[in-house]
Amino acid sequence: MTGSEERIRILEQQNRELLAENLRLKTSGRSENDSRDIREAAVEQVRQSNIRYQTIFENSLLGNKIISSDLKILQVNNTLVSMLGCKTKDELIGHHILEFSHPDYKADWQKLQEKLWRKNLPSFSLETCMVDKKGNDFWVSVTSILFTDDGGTLGFTIVENINERKLSQHNLLLRERWFRRMTDIMPQQVWSADASGNIRFVNNQSCAYFGCDEDELLINGWQDIIHPNDAGGCMTAWKHAIKTGSPFTYEFRLRNAGGYYHWFLSRAVPVIDDNQNTIWLGTNTDIDLQKAKETQKDEFLSIASHELKTPLTSLKLYNQLAAKNGSPDKKQEFIERSFSHIQRLERLISDLLDVSKINAGKMNYEIQPFEFNDMVTELTAIVQSTTTKHHIKVEINEPATVTGDKHRIEQVLNNYLANAIKYSPNANEVIICSKVVANNIVVSVQDHGIGISKDDLTKLFDRYYRADNAAMKFEGLGLGLYISAEVLKRHNGSLWIESEPGKGSIFYFILPLNGESLIQENGTDGHSYYYSNFLNINYNPEKYRLEADWVGYQNLESVKKGCMIMLDLLRKNNCSRVLNDNTKVMGNWSEAADWGAEYWFPAMVEAGLTRFAWIYSPSKFSQLAANKTLENVPNELQTRFFDNREEAEHWLNTSTLLN
Known part of the structure; x- marks a missing residue:
């Protein structure tokens, strides 16, 4: 006899005994025939009840089983046999239910055992993962209900396959x-x-x-x-x-x-x-940048219409005067005045065409070596001939051979000189310096004019932008510096400004002599230090921090390369603090400010950076770029600017002790 048949026999016997006792009480005092009829009816009722139970148990669409308190299977239906990939009930009966549990979910059945038999809950439900005979795992919903018979307290368990839902x-x-x-x-x-x-x-x-x-x-x-x-x-x-x-x-x-x-x-x-x-x-x-560009464009169109209309109106006037006046001397005077306005129109149109070429990526460059000091001398003489009020003083003009487009670089210097004259109406001197610094040519043009406010400094290289205090006072479309910045960028150079309102400005630019990179790498072990002509990085194991000393002239290329090296060393040394010293920085790296804010700082934070001490460069332009970089740093990063290294180190050391 199988275990399931034995279990049914025991249940049937219990029912018979209960009914017999009930009948004994009911038939007391009745005739023997009446009592026999009642007993037979009760037996038939038990039989029918067992048939219904067996039918429901066996034919249920859900898996049914009866388990003991030690989680052994005592009885199962065919649905559960099929669900577990077995052929007969004997493959399940007598086996432990954990044999069919997924290894990661055996604790679910132990929890069921504890809740039902140890804590005597009447029922318990769970969702768990089982494994069939072929090793396929699937999700089931299990509900167990306690009941008691001669074999003790057992669990009637219903198993539903919920794999699709899961x-x-x-x-x-x-x-x-x-x-x-x-x-x-x-x-x-x-x-x-x-x-x-x-x-x-x-x-x-x-x-x-x-x-x-x-x-x-x-x-x-x-x-x-x-x-x-x-x-x-x-x-x-x-x-x-x-x-x-x-x-x-x-x-x-x-x-x-x-x-x-x-x-x-x-x-x-x-x-x-x-x-x-x-x-x-x-x-x-x-769309904030787009909105700003639209505003600048509208302002540019307004200025452009005025700038183009003024010389055309003058040309028309002088032509009319020349036509009406028969004097040869007067005609010559009107022709000369007309010529100056024609030159002005040419400059305006040339700037517009250059911007169009830059936007289309069609700005052509003729790269070849030329003597930079000769170019400075020649251009200075030409510009000097156009002004009698200002004296152009060449203070330093060191010999240097530069590889680049002479005409385009000359265009940059000419723009510097023209701006210096234009924006210093009450001064009489413009100073040029051109010197060689570490295989680079560094040029400055100084005036003693109106100067530029701090807020306007970094905006001057935007297309169409002109400082507010000059927009309605001096001619021009505001394209010169934008074009200059693009020309220098193509030569791996950059430009920057130092200025103070009312005291004048110094416009700088730097170019590598060979027309290639400014970067010269000196050595690294790939883990604790990196040395080059623009950046030195060391890992300080005692302070658990990186110490970065930026030196010399920086541009987009050097800043990006240096920052990525710093990111790599931060990760490799698993440190969270950086001492970033810009004391020796010169020049402009504002092009890298947006990149640093948007990409580099978030990457540093993700790598573990929590404290960043930034020591300012003495260059105001560099300070503005630093401020712009830190405008929108992640909230979890603590940053602070310092004017000297001692205060920066003290802040980092104090924060280390606090943490």
């Missing part, structure tokens, strides 16, 4: 993770809202911009961080979109973690999910 949930979770990762690498803020307009999701870009976590944004919403002048119109447009189900599009300003407002273009569309619920998917795209 896989669906898993796939849904994977899709959600994929969606989050995808939105986190997007440059836009990504968000979603429910049918009522309540924000339900924001990506990491949103949290980084606002300087708070996702929960704060979901609770507080965006109403308080929209610019007050834009909030009313934005909310009206948003409510209209929700009411009508039409796409939402609006431009507004949002306040970032530093308290500054940026322009954003917000777009959202309604989407109906599987449950027929409406959700809104939206993005906020930073």
Whole structure:
């Protein structure tokens, strides 16, 4: 007799005994025939009950089993036999249930054993993973109910295969993770809202911009961080979109973690999910730079129309005067004056054409060696002939052979000299210095004019930009420095300015003599130090920090290369603090400021950076670039600027002790 048949026999016997006792009580005092009929009816009732039980147990679409308190299988139905990949019940009966449990989920059955038999709970449910005879794992939902018979307290267990549902949930979770990762690498803020307009999701870009976590944004919403002048119109447009189900599009300003407002273009569309619920998917795209460019473009068009119209009007006037006046001397005077305005038009048109070539990537360069000091001498003489008020003094002009486009580099120096004369109307001297420094030519042009404010310094190289204090006083489209910056960039050089309002300006540029890189590497062990002509890095094991000393003239190439080396050494030494010394830095690296803020600092934080002490360069232009780099650093990074190394080291040492 099998174990299952024996279990059924015991249950049937128990039922018979119970019914017999019940019948004995009911038939007391009745005739023998009546009592026999009642007993036979009771036996038949038990038999029918057992048949129904057996039918339900065996034919259930769910797996059924009876287990003992030691988790051995006493009885199973065919559904569970099939579910576990067996052929007969004997492959299961008498076996321990843990034999069919996934190795990672055996603790689930031990928990069931503890809850039911040790803590005497009437029932217990769980979701766990089982393994069939072929080694295939699958998810099941298990519910066990306690009951008692002569064999003790047993568990009647129902097993449901929920593998498809679990896989669906898993796939849904994977899709959600994929969606989050995808939105986190997007440059836009990504968000979603429910049918009522309540924000339900924001990506990491949103949290980084606002300087708070996702929960704060979901609770507080965006109403308080929209610019007050834009909030009313934005909310009206948003409510209209929700009411009508039409796409939402609006431009507004949002306040970032530093308290500054940026322009954003917000777009959202309604989407109906599987449950027929409406959700809104939206993005906020930073268009602040685009807005600024549009403003500059409008200002440029206004200035350009004025600048082009003025010489044309003068030409027309002088031609009319020459036509009406018959005197040969007067005609000659009008022709000469007309010629000066023709030259002015040529310069304006030439600048416009150069910008067009730069934008199209079609600026041509004729690279060949030339004597730089001869070019300075020749150009100075030409420019001097155009002015009688200013004396152009060549203070230093060291011999140097430069490989580059002589005409384009001459164009840069000519722009410097023209600006120096133009913006120093009350002065009478312009000073040129040209000297060789470590295989580079460094040129400066100094005036004693109106000077440039701190806020305007870094903007002067933007296309169409001119300092506010000069825009309506002096002629020009504001393209000269932009073109100069592009020319020098193509020669692996850079330019910068030192200026003070009311005291004049010094415009600099640097070029490598060979027209190639400024970088000269001197050595590294790939782990604890790096030496070059622009940067020295050492790992200080006693202070657990990197110490970086930047030296000389920097540009985009040197800053990027040095920063990536610093990132590599930070990772290899597993340190979290950096002493960044710019005391010996000269020149401009403002082109790298945005790159440092957007890419390098986040990468350093991810590598473990927590404290960054930055010692200022004496160059104001370099200081401005440093400030710009740290405008939007990650919140978890602590940074501070210093004027000397002692204070910077003290701050880092103190922070190390505190932590």
